[in-house]
Amino acid sequence: MTKLIKDGAFAQDDFALLADDAPLPEDGGALVSLARFQKERDSLLARNAPIGVKLQASESPELLGVDVNRLSLIALEFPRFRDGRAFSWARMLRTRLGYQGEVRAVGDFLYDQINYQHRVGFDAWSVPDDFTIEQFHRALQEMTDVYQPSADGRKTIRDLRALR
Amino acid sequence: MTSPHMYRYDEFDARFVAERVEQFRSQVARRLSGELTEDQFKPLRLMNGLYLQLHAYMLRIAVPYGTLSSRQMRKLAHIARKYDKGFGHFTTRTNMQFHWIRLVDVPDILAELASVEMHCIQTSGNCVRNVTADQFAGATAEEIEDPRPLCEIIRQWSSLHPEFVFLARKFKIAVGATHTDRAALQWHDMAVQIVRNDEGRTGYLVMAGGGMGRTPYVAHVMKEFVEREDILAYLEAVLRVYNMDSRRDNIHKQRIKILINTIGVEEMRRRVEREFAELKAMGTLQLPAEELARITAYFAPPKFETLPDAMPQGDAAFENWKKTNIHAHRAPGHAIATITLKAIGQVPGDISADQMDAIAGMMDAFSVGEIRVTHEQNLVLPHVRQKDLPAIFARLQALDLATPNSGLITDIIACPGLDYCDLANARSIPIAQTIAKRFADLDRQHAIGELKIKISGCINACGHHHAGHIGILGVDKKGVEFYQLLLGGSGAEDASIGQIMGPGFGEHEIADAVERVVEAYLIQRHPGERFLDTYRRIGMAPFKAAAYREMEAA
Numbered sequence: 135m136t137k138l139i140k141d142g143a144f145a146q147d148d149f150a151l152l153a154d155d156a157p158l159p160e161d162g163g164a165l166v167s168l169a170r171f172q173k174e175r176d177s178l179l180a181r182n183a184p185i186g187v188k189l190q191a192s193e194s195p196e197l198l199g200v201d202v203n204r205l206s207l208i209a210l211e212f213p214r215f216r217d218g219r220a221f222s223w224a225r226m227l228r229t230r231l232g233y234q235g236e237v238r239a240v241g242d243f244l245y246d247q248i249n250y251q252h253r254v255g256f257d258a259w260s261v262p263d264d265f266t267i268e269q270f271h272r273a274l275q276e277m278t279d280v281y282q283p284s285a286d287g288r289k290t291i292r293d294l295r296a297l298r
Numbered sequence: 299m300t301s302p303h304m305y306r307y308d309e310f311d312a313r314f315v316a317e318r319v320e321q322f323r324s325q326v327a328r329r330l331s332g333e334l335t336e337d338q339f340k341p342l343r344l345m346n347g348l349y350l351q352l353h354a355y356m357l358r359i360a361v362p363y364g365t366l367s368s369r370q371m372r373k374l375a376h377i378a379r380k381y382d383k384g385f386g387h388f389t390t391r392t393n394m395q396f397h398w399i400r401l402v403d404v405p406d407i408l409a410e411l412a413s414v415e416m417h418c419i420q421t422s423g424n425c426v427r428n429v430t431a432d433q434f435a436g437a438t439a440e441e442i443e444d445p446r447p448l449c450e451i452i453r454q455w456s457s458l459h460p461e462f463v464f465l466a467r468k469f470k471i472a473v474g475a476t477h478t479d480r481a482a483l484q485w486h487d488m489a490v491q492i493v494r495n496d497e498g499r500t501g502y503l504v505m506a507g508g509g510m511g512r513t514p515y516v517a518h519v520m521k522e523f524v525e526r527e528d529i530l531a532y533l534e535a536v537l538r539v540y541n542m543d544s545r546r547d548n549i550h551k552q553r554i555k556i557l558i559n560t561i562g563v564e565e566m567r568r569r570v571e572r573e574f575a576e577l578k579a580m581g582t583l584q585l586p587a588e589e590l591a592r593i594t595a596y597f598a599p600p601k602f603e604t605l606p607d608a609m610p611q612g613d614a615a616f617e618n619w620k621k622t623n624i625h626a627h628r629a630p631g632h633a634i635a636t637i638t639l640k641a642i643g644q645v646p647g648d649i650s651a652d653q654m655d656a657i658a659g660m661m662d663a664f665s666v667g668e669i670r671v672t673h674e675q676n677l678v679l680p681h682v683r684q685k686d687l688p689a690i691f692a693r694l695q696a697l698d699l700a701t702p703n704s705g706l707i708t709d710i711i712a713c714p715g716l717d718y719c720d721l722a723n724a725r726s727i728p729i730a731q732t733i734a735k736r737f738a739d740l741d742r743q744h745a746i747g748e749l750k751i752k753i754s755g756c757i758n759a760c761g762h763h764h765a766g767h768i769g770i771l772g773v774d775k776k777g778v779e780f781y782q783l784l785l786g787g788s789g790a791e792d793a794s795i796g797q798i799m800g801p802g803f804g805e806h807e808i809a810d811a812v813e814r815v816v817e818a819y820l821i822q823r824h825p826g827e828r829f830l831d832t833y834r835r836i837g838m839a840p841f842k843a844a845a846y847r848e849m850e851a852a
Contacts, residue, residue, distance in 0.1 A: 194542065216341060216424065218464025222541045225461055230576060246325070246342055253460035276321045279310055281454045283582035284461065291310040291454070292589060 139270055140236065140258040147260075149186050149207055165209060168193050171201075179204055188240065191219045195227050202231050210256070212241035221254045228255035228285035248273040255285035303436070303666055304365050305450045305596045307415045314457070315412045318419060322346050323405035330402070345425060345463065347393075347418030348404055352720045355399045358421040359411060363431035363449040363473070364392035364671040368658040371669065373414040375654035381407055386654070388639060388647040390711060390762055391470070392430050392671040393421055397718050419457055424465045426456035426537070430472045432480045433670040436599055437680040439628040441475040442492045442500060447594040448529070449473050451585065452490075455530050462537050466544035466552035469537070470509075477791060482673055484508045484517045484793035485765055487554050488536055495523050502529050506536055506566070507558035510759035514795045515555040518563040520570060526590060528574075531583040535573035539566065600666045600681055605631020609684050616691050618740060619702040624687065633684050635665075636704040637677040637694060642738045645727050646712045647675030656697050664690055673762075673789075674711055674750075676704065707749040707816070708734040711762050715755030715772065716779070722755035724772025724779035725805075729753055732809045737816075746816060749829045752787070765789035767830045768812060769796040781808040783815070785841055786833045799842050811845045818844035 138147040149163035154170045158181065165186040171178060178185050179201070186207025189195060195202060202208070208227060210220035220239070227233040238258035239251050248259065252274055259270070279291050289297075307315070322342075329339040343349075347358035359374070366374075374394055378386045381403050382396040389395055399407070411417055421428055429449045436444040452471060456462070462469075472481045475492035483489035484505060491503040502524045508517030524532045540554045543561075558566045577583055607630045609620070625634040637657070639647050649657075657677065661669050664686050665679040672678060682690060694700035703709045710733060713719065715726030730753055737743055752766030756773075763769030769784035780802035787796030803811045816829070818841050823832045833841065 191546070215338075216464060217546050218424075218462075218466075219542060219546070221461045221464065222538055229580065244338060244342075247464070250458075250460035250463060276324075277314065277317050277458065279314055280460075281314075281457050282459050291314070294310060295308070 135263045136240075136260045137263055137265070138238075138258060139261055139265075139267070140238075142271070144267060145258075148184065151188070163206065165207060168197060171198070175201065186236075186238075189220075189223065191217045195223050195231060195233070202227070202233055203235075205233075205235055207236045207238060207258075208233065209238040209240045209260075212239065212243040212247075215242050215244045215247060221250060224251065224255040225285045245269060245273055249276065253280065253284045253286045253288070303597060303600055303668060304367060304446075305362075305593070311415070311454075312412075315415070315417045315419075316409075318346075318417065318458075319405060319408040319412050322408060326401060326405055341423055341464070344423035345420055346404075346408070347421035348399075348401075349422060350720075351397065351718055352716075353718070354397065355401055355404070356718065357396045357399045357404060357407060357418060358389070359394045359396075359416060359418050360421045360428045361392050361394060361416075361671050362453050363429055363435070363446050364433055364673075365435075365446060366669050366671065367414075368661040368667045368669075370414045370416055371654050371658040371661065373410060373416070375651040375658070377407055377410060378651040378654065384652075385648055385650045387645070387714065388649065388671050388675050388677070390673045390675060390713075390760060391421075391428050392433075392673055393428055394671075395714075397714070420463075422468075423463075424467050425463045425469065426459065426465075427468055427470045429453050429456070430470075430481055430673060432474050432476060433672040433678045434480060434625065434634055434680065435475070435670075436597060437627055437634050438476060439626065440478060442494055443475055444594070444597050444599075445473040445475040445490075445492055446597050447590065448490065448492070448502075450593050450596070451530070451590070452533065455533075455583075459537075462541060465537075465541055466546055467549070467554075469540070469554065471533075479789075479791040479793070480672070482762070482765060482789035482793075485510060485762070485789055486517060488533065489517060490529070490533075493523065499525075501525050502532075504529075504532060504536070507555045507563070508793075509553050509555040510762060510764050511553065512550060512757045512759075513553075513556065514759070514764040515559060516793045516795060517555075518558060518566075520563075520567060527585045527587070528578060530585050531577035532570075532574050534583055535570045535577055538573050539569045543569065599628075602629035602632055602681070603683065605629075605683060605685070607631055607684070609633075610688050612688055612691070615695075615700075615702070616688060618744075619691055619700055620687070621744070622702050622704045622706060627681070629681075631684050633682055633687060635679040635682050635687065635690060636672075637679065637699050638701050638704050638709055639676055639699070640703055640709050640734065641698050641701045642708060642734045643731050646710055646730050653697050653699060656693070657699070660690065660693055674709065676709070702740065703743060705748050705750070706743040707737045707746050707751060708743060710734060710751045710753060711766070712753040713755050713760035715753075715761075719755065719760075721758055722772065723757075723774035724755050724781065726753045726755040726761055726770075726772060729770060729772070729781065729805070729808060733812055736809045736813060746820070747828060749816070750789070751812070752789075762789060763787070764796050765793070766796055767828075767833070768815065770808065770812075771798075773802055775802065779805050781805070783808075783811060783845060785815070785838060786830065788830060792830075797838060799838060799845060814844045814847065815841050 184206035754761035784796030
């Protein structure tokens with residue numbers, strides 16, 4: 135089982151992950167695959183409830199087209215922790231596509247990747263049940279400074295040098 | 299003493315490296331406690347340069363763009379004595395490797411390195427590796443400018459870049475600033491050549507898609523001229539396209555060279571331009587002139603004494619050393635001195651702790667406290683006075699480091715091979731030693747002239763066999779080590795991929811085969827023609843006939 139960390143704390147998961155052939159619930163958030171979203175776009179967007187799409191590592195958020203900003207949740211999958219494509223997808227969502235909704239990390243990722251995920255624009259994590267909130271905060275604090283600008287808008291070491 | 303002519307950490311760099319040490323200390327503790335499996339620990343340790351090899355852990359220490367201070371060299375000597383077996387090994391990525399390390403010691407070693415502004419960050423793993431440069435940077439009159447400030451800017455930008463630490467494969471970057479290419483630029487995943495455009499403005503030519511391994515490619519030019527302030531945006535654009543679009547389903551097809559040669563360089567350029575335009579418009583990666591100037595100031599050239607050009611004369615041994623190991627310096631009365639780590643019969647790139655300490659003393663005495671590591675596994679004293687050369691030579695002789703063979707047939711690149719590496723199919727070191735002994739006669743080496751032999755113990759090509767004038771690749775054939783010969787490769791500005799000659803040779807045949815190839819060259823060559831040029835003129839056939847002749851007779 136997994137649980138959800140959002141905005142720095144454990145949170146209720148308001149989305150039900152639906153298989154491609156599962157019936158749509160009457161209400162409540164629904165998380166569907168890109169294939170299902172593309173097939174049932176109109177009925178999904180017409181629902182009076184939040185909708186999310188779960189993208190595989192090989193699926194660019196650009197495949198969502200202009201619909202991207204009508205989604206409340208985009209879950210980016212790490213099929214194996216070595217597969218780092220979702221780092222670029224998250225950054226694309228936040229910068230190129232201006233997406234403001236939830237970007238959730240799901241799948242096989244490591245404690246040691248959470249800080250990088252946070253930097254590129256993830257704000258939610260589906261973590262194992264034994265994962266603690268202290269671990270989460272420690273992961274974000276191991277490195278104080280950063281050299282690169284990214285989607286988190288943090289001041290870089292170059293910015294800090296200029297402020298001295 | 300810290301050389302005042304190289305980058306020095308400020309409080310931000312120092313804290314970054316110190317925190318990284320503590321992070322790894324905690325990762326090691328989690329591994330030792332069993333919280334992390336070896337599979338989970340592997341990418342973490344690799345990003346800190348730690349490999350599990352045949353006999354022990356191997357730790358690879360970054361030597362950014364090959365520049366070391368004497369203080370750093372002494373620290374490496376200390377680590378060799380305290381934590382290893384008293385020696386280290388310089389690699390083709392200009393890093394230093396220690397092959398007999400205990401996991402529990404690694405956090406302490408990293409802390410020792412941090413105390414002299416060194417680290418192992420990203421010396422392995424699927425991320426941006428140590429940035430390399432021309433070993434004559436800042437010392438040769440040929441260059442447009444010193445390439446190391448840009449290297450340092452790239453080092454900082456690529457250090458724990460959140461988007462690019464889990465790339466499809468490793469990613470190697472080099473920077474050069476001269477027409478003569480001493481850094482094998484075209485064999486890199488990405489390379490920057492500092493150029494001047496028609497208007498006299500300095501900027502950057504960017505190449506991508508070079509690489510060795512089982513599918514060798516020479517890099518394509520991605521963009522002829524990138525403005526200075528745009529360079530990080532352009533490099534990030536290339537990496538982003540690579541990270542998004544590379545295959546992830548076959549480890550042998552995941553380098554950027556495969557992506558570019560699959561979609562074509564035009565399509566790659568188009569995708570990169572799109573990202574580049576967006577990054578430029580955002581502006582956050584723009585490199586202001588003041589920042590470039592600030593980093594460049596660290597590398598300010600030493601105040602060279604005003605001296606006449608007056609190369610000292612000496613005995614035959616000294617004259618032979620001068621002939622190959624001394625190169626022209628930008629300042630009159632000065633010279634660049636190459637110390638090859640290729641004494642006949644030694645392991646290419648190996649150096650003892652005592653030699654490291656002695657060289658550190660020479661760096662302070664003769665070369666403003668600074669040394670360079672080359673991708674050919676040698677060292678370079680970049681700024682020496684010509685009048686000091688006899689004293690330098692005498693001290694090197696006493697250390698068994700005065701081998702006069704830079705660029706000659708015994709100046710061989712070899713990977714560690716099956717003696718250390720668990721990826722290897724065959725041994726490299728004994729082959730290098732045997733060939734060096736075969737050609738030990740110096741008159742014969744001079745008669746042969748420039749001839750670069752490069753040996754890899756497996757298809758991963760850490761010994762750059764594709765780029766050797768003569769390349770040797772170790773293969774395993776039913777449990778027996780065999781060696782394939784390749785001819786015609788080059789890692790220089792005339793980069794080319796060596797061609798495989800034919801069936802491999804046994805361990806005891808390979809030196810004979812190389813010798814027959816060299817003899818064929820001596821017969822066929824035009825006056826003054828290098829081996830590589832003779833090969834390019836007459837092709838494989840005469841060499842192949844010579845190499846297999848004795849074998850057929852036998």
